[in-house]
Amino acid sequence: MEAARSASASPRPQAGPTPLFGAYGIVKRFGGFTANDGVDLEIRAGEIHALLGENGAGKSTLMKILYGLLEPTEGVVTHQGDIVQLPNPDAARRLGIGMVFQHFSLCENLTVAENIALVMPRDFSGRALADRIAKLGIDYGLHLEPDRPVWSLSAGERQRIEIVRCLLQDPKLVILDEPTSVLTPGEAEVLFSVLERLRAEGRALLYISHRLDEVRRLCVRATILRAGKVVSACNPREETARSLAAMMVGSAVREVTVRGGGAVGRERLALDRLALPAPGLHATALRDVSLSVAGGEILGIAGIAGNGQAELFAALSGEVRAADPASVRLDGAPVGDLGITARRRLGAAFVPEERNGHAAAPAMSLSENALLSRHSTAPLTRFGLLRPGAARALAQRVITAFDVRKAGPDPAAGTLSGGNLQKFVVGREILAEPGTLVINQPTWGVDAAAAAHIRQAVIDLAARGTAILVISQDLDELFELAGSIAVLHDGTLSAAVPAAETTREAIGLLMGGSSDAAPAPAH
């Protein structure tokens, strides 16, 4: 694979039409770390150009350089063949570069129009702005109600605000960072038609994603980064999703295999009409959530972020306690009023979504992080005194079993890459051989090789008789892992259906809340 592509491994500026924007020989170093190492990229008018790569491959760095958020250590950016300086995003915007961020930068308590006015020149009057918003809405199918407060909008609607903000500046190049990561399949379809429309108008789009099916559908040119270097420039439609993934990872992606047997045992984890009030203004209340997971079974919980996943995880882990003890049961015992330590002692283990600051304390060493969740389920203390040697040994067992790459003997958790820290966090819980494992977004922001490792470990754990609940926004992941899938929408959980008997489309509709008999509540 590697040798076959060496011819195209380092595309040089080629003859032909001058590209709209070009980046040549881009090097960006952060201290001793080289995030971009001699990257060349050419973007032409009227194309959707894909930028592919694993987490940490240097996509974000390159994108920030093009948008003037970072200055390259070496290399130049050109506009229609002329070298340009991009010292700040303002300069980039004046050249016609717009950006739609993955994490929206919107003020929740302001209206749609107010959020748009925030980034517009001062002399733009309110009336004229509302007219422009309405006109863009009609032209592109980006419908928005200017007077609605942002907190009442779905993720898809929020993204539309970001896109409209960008389009109001009539950009020549639009950079989109993982734009579908927060959307339902239906919302993504709307986005794709908008992108096609923009391309047809002769604008250039730089589409950053790790969803290979989308890239193959939208783009005819792709630049693939690995470890800061361009490893390939190809037409994604001439590749398969597997060959693209192999180029990103640098080796063939390990297939996850489901071990045979799969004998489903007795019920180990159950929720019985769990109800919790919303913990804050913009949080979600859980309403009568019921589920049951048996030993050896993997239940997947699908849903778009912000529909109660964090609240459900907190209720399962005991970080938030339920009023009714019987509404959460572990191996038949009511535990709703018990804290997380008591639930761990009953054989449960938990992996939260956020690695840094929730699953792990980034400033502390790996052995201290082993202690963090295992102090009551492993012999790491004696009479309240720490046994640092035992903690280091446990951390080392996790590191060996899950192939955690790190620098130094016992480094701070925050120095590990996302994928390696996630392997450590998942491994720490799996080595406890829990009877029940609750895992929220198991491979969020993790490179493909680490994701495959983690999923395999989860499947193997289920085969040993553990009940596993996986909360994920990634439908591919759920269909790969879960025996049955339920959908969380606005704090309500649908009935679980066997994964083999449903489709991505059916799950996607439930994620959008379309099966709700009652009208969608406006919070």
Add this chain to the structure above:
Amino acid sequence: MRLDLVPRTRRSAVLDILAPALAFVAAVLIGGLVVAALGVSPSAAFVTYFVAPLSEVWSLQEIALKAAPLALIATGLAFCYRADLWNIGAEGQFVVGGLAGGWVGVATHGSGDAPWILPAMLAAGALAGAAYALIPAVLKVRLGVSEILTSLMLVYVAQLLLDYMVRGPLRDPAGYNFPQSVGFDPAARLPYLMEGETLHAGVLVALAAVGLATFVLARTLFGFAVRVVGASPRAARFAGFSDARLTLSVFAISGGAAGLAGIVEVAGKIGQLQPEISPGYGFTAIIVAFLGRLSPPGILVAALVIALTTIGGEGAQIDLKLPLDLTRAFQGLLLGLVLGADVFARYHVRIVPGGPSGRTAS
């Protein structure tokens, strides 16, 4: 041109020690300029501030006696500040501890030399300080009241309570109406460490507290919980460490240490109750805690440095007619520089020519 702060990939132990040392040198140099501006020879001032107090036995003892309560209080405060809780009422807890322990001393006056009297006084001081610190802690845990405001306001309550007690119920009946209690019996005084000198056993109490706190923070599950809750509060909840219990514990520890320092001062240096028993130890200890970077051994060093400048400042006031406020200004300068030097220990500074200003690389 602009300056970029690039995080160091590894913290260097040498820099961790060098940074505060260089900050101290810088503070001395700046202080020297101020002294010169006041028309006094900087070299004479340096000798008076930093050399003379270290060259005589009595002033060395004074430094140790001043450093002991500062180190004791700051060590307790380190637990609170490590856990990101802001007890700034150690002065009040110090006063209440001194009052409660002193009350035992007054009540046992003239009852002989029973060996339990001194331990009872120390225990009463520590318990009263802890109980007093639990007031803001309980208010925070139960009602969400800001511990910063309540702990500070309780300082004034404590000072007025002491003032009332020594003018009323605890006043020496044979004391010509002076607002002070009877002098304590020898059994109610901390023993002197050397015949005919001023150094008393209170410095051993402070040293023991520093040693114990070092061990608790580094080697116990409780100390681990305190460190996690300050570094990553969500991770602490994930670990199962209860917010409420930790809040109550660290306030009790810091209050207990401050109360113990109060009774050590009353049963050691002063020997009776009087309206004023602290020259602001509880507030100076906040500076000491941060100068020592919230680590007990560092706090011990910081307490000695602050005590040295205080004793030196008194000498400079007498010998050189320099204002006493100069000492406070110097202590503030030192704290600012040490915290500033921390930035250089944690980041590389890179000068980037030609770029715009106001943004950093990460």
